[in-house]
Amino acid sequence: MTRVLITGADGEIGRAASADLLRHGYEVTALSLSYGSHHPADRVLVGDTTSVDDVAAALDGADAVAHFAAIPHPSLGTPYEVFRINTDSTFNVLEQAGARGIRRAVIASSINALGYPNNPHGPMPPSFPLDERSTPDVGDAYSLSKGVDEQTARYAHRRYGIDVVALRFPLVKWPEVLHATAKEIAADPGLMSREGWAYLTMADAARAVRAALEAPVTGVVVAGLSAEDTLIDLPTSVLLADYAPSVPVAREIVGTRTLIDTTVAATVLGFRPAESIHDGTATHPPIPVRTP
Numbered sequence: 453m454t455r456v457l458i459t460g461a462d463g464e465i466g467r468a469a470s471a472d473l474l475r476h477g478y479e480v481t482a483l484s485l486s487y488g489s490h491h492p493a494d495r496v497l498v499g500d501t502t503s504v505d506d507v508a509a510a511l512d513g514a515d516a517v518a519h520f521a522a523i524p525h526p527s528l529g530t531p532y533e534v535f536r537i538n539t540d541s542t543f544n545v546l547e548q549a550g551a552r553g554i555r556r557a558v559i560a561s562s563i564n565a566l567g568y569p570n571n572p573h574g575p576m577p578p579s580f581p582l583d584e585r586s587t588p589d590v591g592d593a594y595s596l597s598k599g600v601d602e603q604t605a606r607y608a609h610r611r612y613g614i615d616v617v618a619l620r621f622p623l624v625k626w627p628e629v630l631h632a633t634a635k636e637i638a639a640d641p642g643l644m645s646r647e648g649w650a651y652l653t654m655a656d657a658a659r660a661v662r663a664a665l666e667a668p669v670t671g672v673v674v675a676g677l678s679a680e681d682t683l684i685d686l687p688t689s690v691l692l693a694d695y696a697p698s699v700p701v702a703r704e705i706v707g708t709r710t711l712i713d714t715t716v717a718a719t720v721l722g723f724r725p726a727e728s729i730h731d732g733t734a735t736h737p738p739i740p741v742r743t744p
């Protein structure tokens with residue numbers, strides 16, 4: 453049995469990952485600022501990931517960490533708050549996990565580590581598909597915090613040898629929210645052109661977290677994630693021609709395929725998305741109820 457500390461455990465991805473790990477035999481310590489409803493973890497802690505003492509207490513007995521606590525959008529705080537809380541939390545969690553000899557951490561990075569979606573100047577990516585080597589163009593504090601988090605992972609590995617997987621999530625929501633967003637974006641596809649209309653279902657995000665905890669990796673792995681198709685039910689070539697005509701496309705994109713290169717996730721983590729919102733495969737993961 454492996455105990456995983458999940459930070460931001462009351463959040464959307466934190467809850468989905470907790471449920472998935474519990475279903476697969478893990479013990480889970482949950483850490484979050486507060487809880488909106490019952491949490492199924494067997495150890496549920498209220499605490500702040502910027503607090504040294506709260507993180508130290510939460511790490512007791514943990515074999516691995518999945519760190520999701522963050523302000524998840526640049527609009528949800530001042531630039532200073534977003535940058536400070538996100539980067540401070542990731543440093544605190546990885547520094548303490550590494551110092552204790554914990555061997556594996558997964559952190560929530562983002563497609564925003566590349567900076568394009570929220571850059572106030574609206575630059576288009578240099579090319580599609582986007583991958584882990586695409587050149588960032590960062591103009592907001594949230595995207596900057598995610599890029600710094602990836603550097604913090606490299607620091608923690610060099611200093612303590614902890615292996616860290618940074619998952620670059622695209623838009624991750626429950627299927628009904630993705631359907632509503634898809635409808636909204638279909639009316640104005642240019643709104644998501646800078647992130648290649650990428651999405652991932654919540655159940656696939658949880659599976660990706662488990663794959664990142666279990667994959668036989670060493671060092672720091674940054675992995676871009678996406679469903680195999682785009683959020684918009686149109687051929688990707690049509691979206692590109694109409695809403696990103698200036699962006700070079702490095703290889704042929706067939707049908708409705710994603711514009712995120714997910715080769716690292718597939719080959720290094722062994723993760724392939726199983727769900728699409730367009731073919732009826734998207735599911736709600738069942739939330740297990742805690743038994744006393």
Ligand SMILES: NC(=O)c1ccc[n+]([C@@H]2O[C@H](COP(=O)([O-])OP(=O)(O)OC[C@H]3O[C@@H](n4cnc5c(N)ncnc54)[C@H](O)[C@@H]3O)[C@@H](O)[C@H]2O)c1
Binds near residue numbers: 463
């Ligand atoms: N959902 C997405 O579309 C998406 C996309 C890319 C990256 N991400 C990243 O994934 C992670 C989880 O995102 P989410 O959508 O579940 O967000 P969320 O807002 O639903 O969850 C974040 C959780 O972290 C907690 N939290 C915030 N600050 C904290 C602190 N200082 N101490 C303890 N807990 C704290 C919040 O209370 C909340 O429960 C975040 O790091 C986010 O940046 C999410």
